[in-house]
Amino acid sequence: MGLISQVIALGATALILYVAITKLIDKRSYERKKQQHGCGEAVKYPHSEPFIGIDLLVKDAKEHTACIYLEEIQHQYAIYGKTHEVVFLGKRMIRTMEPKNIQAVLGLNAKDYGLQPLREGLAEPLFGHGINTTDGEYWQYSRSLIKPTFSRVEICNLASLEFHFKRLLELLPKDGATVDLQPLFSRLFLDTSTEFLFGKSADTLLPLPAEEGELFIKSFDYVMEGLGNRVRLGRLKFLYRDPLWFESVRIVHAFVEKHIDVALEGEKQRKMNGGTEDEKDHRYILLNEMVKQTQDKLDLRSQILAVFMPSRDTTAFLVANIFHALARNSTIWTRLRKEVMAVGSQPLTFELLKSIKYLQWVINEAHRMYSISDNNPRCVLADSILPTGGGPDEKSPLLVRKGEYINFNIYCLHQDEDIWGPDVAVFRPERWEGLKPFWSFIPFGGGPRTCPAQQLVNTEAAYVTVRMMQEFAKVESRDEYPWTEQWRIGPHSKYGCKVSLTPA
Ligand code: HEM
Helix, strand or coil: CCHHHHHHHHHHHHHHHHHHHHHHHHHHHHHHHHHHCCCCCCEECCCCCCCCCHHHHHHHHHHHHCCCHHHHHHHHHHHHCCEEEEEECCEEEEEECCHHHHHHHHHHCHHHEECHHHHCCCCCCCCCCCCCCCCHHHHHHHHHHHHHHHHHHHHHCHHHHHHHHHHHHHHCCCCCCCEEHHHHHHHHHHHHHHHHHHCCCCCCCCCCCCHHHHHHHHHHHHHHHHHHHHHHHHHHHHHCCCHHHHHHHHHHHHHHHHHHHHHHHHHHHHHHCCCCCCCCCCCCCHHHHHCCCCCCHHHHHHHHHHHHHHHCCHHHHHHHHHHHHHCCCHHHHHHHHHHHHCCCCCCCCHHHHHHCHHHHHHHHHHHHHCCCCCEEEEEECCCEEEEEEECCCCCEEEEECCCCEEEEEHHHHHCCHHHHCCCCCCCCHHHHCCCCCCCCCCCCCCHHHCCCCHHHHHHHHHHHHHHHHHHEEEEEECCCCCCCEEECCCEEECCCCEEEEEEC
């Protein structure tokens, strides 16, 4: 053997020894920590390909396409337990629907878990860093950019919602003809959210929708679809070269940049006026508030798109789900309408909407029955303990290690018979009487990363439900199918929300 071969052989042996010793030390430290905290192991999912976990990825993808994922994931939790272990991209992932574990991940030990290692770079080139792709200081900075606006907007922007709702009314048939409310609610909330975020509505509810707004949203939806493909390609995402996708990103950027320029100009004027606001404009616009804190155009573009992304269609799906349930339950409709009509002609303020008790129960029940958020992954940033799910009785604590993953499932949590009772699959707002669930009901997540739009979403959903009830005496389902999942940002009704409306 030549000298070079000897050196290579020696180097390789040293490397193998190093890896083996490091693994041994690591295993010992893992076992010691486990013992210290009385931890057990979780039940393991029986992978047919246990190294990367491709079998489960393929299975999940097929079930999403076949619109049976929610049923199947519930089935898996029923078989392998409320906390179990799978392999995800070659690493251990703990899947859980246990409120105690979710509380530990989102609340008590939130600092041990993050999103950045999972999401960094995924949204590029649509946006770089934003609130939902970062952890630590940058996430805190992103959160501080939007917090003041979100804490006031639900109280102040109802006039704008009414303006767009009136346009929606024009499009609703008054002769009992069948109408699909889901796409119309999508347009309603798209028009209000673009106005709130960018300062200019996409105006998609107009009989002749503004071309610019239509093009923007068509391009945005195309970009979101392509992002899904790029995510699946992982590090090979450079292979994704669809020219229409890159053109769509350019159109989205151009739309947003135009509004950033307007907001920056407005801020310049505001400063020249000694910092006083335009007296005539009572709306809260997120971009206008952001430019008070940063004038960096690229940062503003990333930050505002990172907020627009989770706003797309989510509130619309919630309201469509409410009407899906109301159209099938005349007793609930009648009780709710009685409470709503009792309000009379009082202005529909944030406080008034909150005070209609049965309405709040209906909204909660819609969140519970048809969760818009389902899987929520986290990367473990530092070794941490989950309170339950280990050992033969699945009740011992579980040690999770830096670099591993957690995935908590909100849909399964909201469908857990042990929490909600044997009628868990029934839409029954009355169950909310006297109920104050803590970590067992988390449609908006929990802890420091709770959805900042929680109040805004529930207020807008309440407002639109009340206004529909004031305008229509009856709503009847014109849909032969049960609620069936379909996937975009999260699950929504595959067959929409087809109803017939009887004017009041
Ligand atoms: C029915 C409507 C909605 C539901 C159920 C919902 C649910 C959620 C949930 C569960 C999270 C936390 C995810 C996690 O912990 O990983 C979240 C985060 C977030 N949501 Fe929502 N959301 C809704 C609508 C909206 C809207 C309309 C907006 C914007 C206008 C929005 C903006 C955000 C943002 C920016 C975050 C990230 C917060 C952070 O990481 O600090 N959401 N949402």
